[in-house]
Amino acid sequence: MSSDRAHADHTHEHPSWKQYKWVALWLTVITALEVWAYYIPAFVASPAFKPTLLIMSAVKFTVVVMFYMHLKYDHQVFRKLFVGPLLIAVITLVAFLFLFGAVRIG
């Protein structure tokens, strides 16, 4: 029990102010790129538009969860508690999109 507590305390290390600053800068840059891409008609019409925006959004999502929510540094239990339901939500979302014809292959 005491070693568990020590482990729990040990895994509570957080990023420094400098890392937080860089994370905020990257989040701002990616958001600016997303909005910029929205205003390029040729890119919006291309098949690369949606995947690019989804990837940029996923990167922002992951960065916030890993650094601001400290999931990179915290105990694995928290990671499982978050990633498990998140996967269920994403799989259900994608399944519904196919089921209702909102997304089609080919």
Add this chain to the structure above:
Amino acid sequence: MTTATAGAHAAHEHTHYTTTGLDNRKIAIWAFIGSECMLFGSLISTYLIYKGRSVVGPFPHEAWTSPAGQVFKPILNIPVTSASTFVLLMSSLFMVLALAAVENKGKAGYEGLLGSSKFWLLATALAGATFLGFQAFEFTSFVHEGLTIRTNLFGTTFFTLTGFHGTHVAVGVLWLMTLLFIDLKRGLGPRDAILVDICALYWHFVDVVWIAIFTLVYLIN
């Protein structure tokens, strides 16, 4: 109970360890956030399923002319929403600085503004309130332009999704104001870090939900 045991018990009075060695309040907030993932997953999938299936306008990205000849512009205002997204992203930075200030209170390198949990909590709450102001402006302008929750499928799913998110932001602002009140009254120190930590986790979750909404609802047409 010996004196030493009683002392140790008093030292751990404010911690709520479980058999995992982890604080049960932190486990609870992560479990809650997990359940919230499924709530917002259902709201986002409903929006996406009904996207493009509205019979009448106004529409999010396309202009629409009603049978009476009235012309409706695309209703989403990307510049305004980009600004509110930036404000919410910055609020997450303020939140981690508030937590760092509480955890490191009194330590070297955390003097002045960087170590002022009151300032960062207030900044986070103000940023959240600003985001809500942007949302109130957006909702009001949509209603003035003819889009309500009953107008079409887009209106129903859009107001439900963003309304739920806005409610979460409002709850977060109240939570932050409560922490600020406690900080002003008796001060928040390292032993209170868990109180700020669980609020921070909730606040960042609200932020990541908006990251998904901003891309899926506003940018992808």
